[in-house]
Amino acid sequence: xxxxxxxxxxxxxxxxxQRDSIKFEMxxxxxxxxxxxxxxxxxxxxxEELRALGVRVCLDGPDSINCPPxxxxxxxxxxxxxLREFYIKTTDExxxxxxxxxxxxxxxxxxxxxWFSINKLNQERKExxxxxxxxxxxxxxxxxxxxxxxKNQVVHYRKVQPLTLExxxxxxxxxxxxxxxxxxxxxxxxxxxxxxxxxxxxxxHYNRFENRLEEAGDNRFIAE
Numbered sequence: 001x002x003x004x005x006x007x008x009x010x011x012x013x014x015x016x017x018q019r020d021s022i023k024f025e026m027x028x029x030x031x032x033x034x035x036x037x038x039x040x041x042x043x044x045x046x047x048e049e050l051r052a053l054g055v056r057v058c059l060d061g062p063d064s065i066n067c068p069p070x071x072x073x074x075x076x077x078x079x080x081x082x083l084r085e086f087y088i089k090t091t092d093e094x095x096x097x098x099x100x101x102x103x104x105x106x107x108x109x110x111x112x113x114x115w116f117s118i119n120k121l122n123q124e125r126k127e128x129x130x131x132x133x134x135x136x137x138x139x140x141x142x143x144x145x146x147x148x149x150x151k152n153q154v155v156h157y158r159k160v161q162p163l164t165l166e167x168x169x170x171x172x173x174x175x176x177x178x179x180x181x182x183x184x185x186x187x188x189x190x191x192x193x194x195x196x197x198x199x200x201x202x203x204x205h206y207n208r209f210e211n212r213l214e215e216a217g218d219n220r221f222i223a224e
Contacts, residue, residue, distance in 0.1 A: 030083060072121075134178070
């Protein structure tokens with residue numbers, strides 16, 4: 001979904017579907033991303049991370065003959081995955097005597113939004129969905145104001161490392177691993193909640209690299 005606004009283009013005479021199609025074609029990255037390549041890298045890294053966490057992963061579903069589920073299995077469904085292209089608006093500001101100079105900057109960004117359902121095998125499906133989102137953007141390595149000597153006036157300068165398609169695909173792999181970790185943490189905290197004598201006040205994250213539990217903070221699924 002291209003969420004950028006184009007003030008000079010009038011889309012009022014089109015249907016919502018037509019507007020979305022037009023904006024998609026006007027995107028810088030979305031129109032060039034292969035859905036199959038992105039999803040393959042996301043799903044493969046998701047499964048690899050779960051296996052690294054010690055989880056037995058089957059893709060065939062609960063009726064599989066080749067990979068029959070155990071009684072304590074869980075069913076994870078990726079209900080929806082969405083990419084959005086947008087601008088992050090920021091302002092560069094600097095005081096150069098005797099005035100404050102400002103420059104509005106649009107930073108190109110791509111975000112991934114994912115909805116999951118996680119349910120115990122053979123139990124009624126919960127209506128609750130688990131949501132996560134993350135984004136990547138252009139990286140501004142240098143930015144500020146300076147005086148252009150030839151014209152003796154203040155000018156704005158910046159150096160940008162722009163987004164690339166390869167960075168977007170790398171994001172698919174990185175977030176596949178991250179959301180696999182979120183999945184494991186969800187199952188871990190479900191177990192802690194059910195086996196604790198009192199209601200736990202902390203949501204935990206398992207750090208497999210240091211083999212220890214730590215507070216998850218905001219690095220977790222959001223229940224919707």
